[in-house]
Amino acid sequence: MGQLEDMKVFIRVVEAGGINRAADQLSLAKSAVSRRLVNLETRLGVRLLNRTTRTSSLTEEGQSYYERVIKVVDDIAEINTLTADSNTSLEGTINLAAPLSFGLCHLSNAIDAFMKQHPELTINIDFSDRKVDLVEEGLDLAFRIANLKDSSLIARKISDIKHILCASPDYLKEHGTPKTPSDLKNHRLLHYNLSGTSIWKFIDNKGKQHSINVSAKIIANNGDYLKDMAVAGHGIVFSPTFISWKAIAAGDLVPILSDYKLPQLKAYAVYPQTRYLSQRTRVLIDFLVERFGDNPCWDQNIIY
Amino acid sequence: MGQLEDMKVFIRVVEAGGINRAADQLSLAKSAVSRRLVNLETRLGVRLLNRTTRTSSLTEEGQSYYERVIKVVDDIAEINTLTADSNTSLEGTINLAAPLSFGLCHLSNAIDAFMKQHPELTINIDFSDRKVDLVEEGLDLAFRIANLKDSSLIARKISDIKHILCASPDYLKEHGTPKTPSDLKNHRLLHYNLSGTSIWKFIDNKGKQHSINVSAKIIANNGDYLKDMAVAGHGIVFSPTFISWKAIAAGDLVPILSDYKLPQLKAYAVYPQTRYLSQRTRVLIDFLVERFGDNPCWDQNIIY
DNA sequence: TTCATTGTTCACAAATTGAGAACTATAAAA
DNA sequence: TTTTATAGTTCTCAATTTGTGAACAATGAA
Structure with missing residues (x-):
């Protein structure tokens, strides 16, 4: 008994790459996983x-069985969410991955x-x-801050992510406030090395693009730091x-080069390309879109 | 646990029309069926x-759930038979219905x-x-002797069913042997009342059709009798x-009007219109087609 | 009303499932 | 080559789930 459960375990074993x-x-x-597999195979x-x-x-048989079974399991998930009463409180587990800073600052609340x-x-x-593989790690959902072009994943925009250039008042007093991007070459720069590039781009109010190659004094993989x-x-x-935003609101940091536009990113909720999202995951995404939206709390009441 | 099993029980409840x-x-x-239903509904x-x-x-929800679920359960059955090793010996249960005489004489062997x-x-x-409803009674298979024109059922021909007119040598000695169908009007006739008609039809060697209305002396719903x-x-x-055939081979009955052709029927295996037949049912049907075929044992070595 | 039948609930027994440890086998490292 | 680390299997025990049969409740029919 428990055919469907055996199938699900089998799928997970295949996708995780091992028992x-x-x-x-x-x-x-x-031991339980092993036994379910043995059951399935003997059946x-x-x-x-x-x-x-x-x-x-x-x-070979496993391969074709996998391909067939994954469709059916998906179908059943669809049927369940289609007929399940949406008023009942959700249950089960949502497995998700989130970037460290964004996750701890905002997602956690x-x-x-x-x-x-x-x-x-x-x-x-x-x-x-780190880059997570949703399917391999069996996640329902992950958050990405990026300009998504890929992929086999389905993504839903959660919020806009704006960037800003800033420094402490003390620093600016001592080293002067840059007026143009090229002024930055004579400044101490702090760089986030997971952005995938070491170039900062600016667009001035005439629409012209300026780039500078960042040679930073401090490099780290953590934006909070x-x-x-x-x-x-x-x-x-x-x-x-x-x-x-908090440091800026408190006056601990001062925005600079505010007349220049910086490239925008977006926060996405991405999920594997199963045809049907589980209800709990969908409801969570809806909740987050609603909560953050195009004018998230950290961008409110602040003029940069 | 046991989602799929719950679904199957639900389907059976719907089709049987009650718990x-x-x-x-x-x-x-x-009690077990009831609990599975309750489980499903609470889930x-x-x-x-x-x-x-x-x-x-x-x-309303049950209706659409039923329609969806029956497809998926069917899909899973298909997957199972597709990937199951056809060399392993079959197991499980086959539920079938068969007409009394044909079943006891031939099917049983x-x-x-x-x-x-x-x-x-x-x-x-x-x-x-009696007429059985495959779906309502949860049968995998039934045998029909008929000229099938319907239906929502899928049928596979198992064998030809020939008919013959005959009587005992003693009877013929006493009453004479009829030479034409119309001669039958002066004879004592024995009639099977489940054939659906009380007309016997004959075709002579020129292709002309003759019918006689049977007014029988003995009527019964059992061919052996x-x-x-x-x-x-x-x-x-x-x-x-x-x-x-046995009585004829033994000389206890003598065929009469052999130059006339009698209407032929066929024996069919019929099964519900699920897209995929379970392997065990399919193998049984193959076996029977192979065993009976177009020249079944009871029609061999006999010239009527 | 009474009766017959259907579904629910309960307590108990049987079967299934999962946990964790001991064991086996093998690829990689030394 | 030997050693080591890791993946999978197997075993026993406890927990959970499942099925059974009886008692019970509900309702349409006589």
Whole structure:
């Protein structure tokens, strides 16, 4: 008994690339996963996975079984959400990944509010700036701050992410306030090295683009740290407003080059390309879009 | 746990028209069926069946859930048979219905042979000449002797069914042997009243059709009984050869009007219009087609 | 009204499931 | 080559789920 559950376990094993990892992702003992697989294989009378002690690979039958089964499981998920009463409180687990700074600053509050609306839900968050593979890690949802062009993933915009150039008043008093992007060459710059580029781009009020190659004094993979360094007077930081807004509101940081436009990014909720999103995930995304939207709290009441 | 099993139980409840009957057909306690339904409904948060103590009717949600779920369950059955190793011995239960005479005379031997090939199988036969509703009674298969024109059922021809007119030598000695169909009007006729008509049709060797209206001396709903009555000299019977062949071979009955052709019927295996037949059912049908075919044992070595 | 039948609920027994440890096997490292 | 680390299997035990059958409640029919 439990055909469907066996199928789901099998799918997870295939996508996680092994029984151990699948067991982790499913929060199951590996013995249980192993047994479900054996059950499935004996019921079908077919070997689905060739497993050595080190690697698991699909057999030919396993491959075609996987392709068929994934569709059906998807169909059932669809049927469930279609006929499930949307008024009942959600339950189950949402596994998600979020970037460190954005996650801790803003997502955590939002999810706290969401959990109060749906106390039966379990949320499992992986805060990290590394690139996560949704399918392989069995996640329902991840947040990306980017200009998405890819991919096999489906994305929904959660919010605009603005950037701003700023420094502490002390620093500006000592080193002067730059008036043009090229002035930055004579300043101490603080750079976020996960942005994928070491070039800062500006567009002036005539629409002309200016670029400078950043040779930074402090380089880090954490925007909060860079912001703190800027507050401490270590130089000029190119910072997303969701990180620096409080320091700016408090006067600890002063925006500079405000007449220039900086490239905008967007925060996305991305999820795997299953045809149908589970209801709980969809409701969470709706909640976040509603909460952040085009005018998120950190960009309100502030004129940069 | 056991989502798929819940769905299957739900389907059976809908098609059987109630929890009690579904429990019978599934060989489950009705309490178990009831609980599975409750589970399903609480999981979905939706009432699927409006059940009073006397009737069960689908709610609107139940209706659409049923339609969706039946497709998916069908898909899974297909996947299973597609990937299941066809060399493994079959298991599970086949529920089937068969007409009384044909079933007892011929099917029983065939199924005996089939069971020896597949000892893990369970076969559940309902011998009866009443009209069975495959879906409502949860049958996998039924046999019909007819000239099928309907229906929502899918049918596969198992064998030709020939008919023959015959009587005992004693009877013929006493009453004379008819030479034309119209001669029958002066004879004692034995009639099978489930044939749906009381007209016997003949085609002579020039292709011309003759009909006579049967006013029979003995009427019964059992072909074996009529054959036995004919052997005992009670008159002329219009009998399928699968019933009368032995008596003819033994000389207890003598074919008459052999130059006339009688209407032929066919034996069919019919099964519900699910897109995919379970492997065990399909294998049984193949076996029977192979065994009977166009020249079944009872029509061999006999010239009528 | 009474009766027959259907579905629900309950307590208990049986079966299934998961956890965790011990064990086996093998690829990679030394 | 030997050693080591890791992936998968198997085992036992506890927890959960499932099925059973009886008692119960509800309702349409006589």
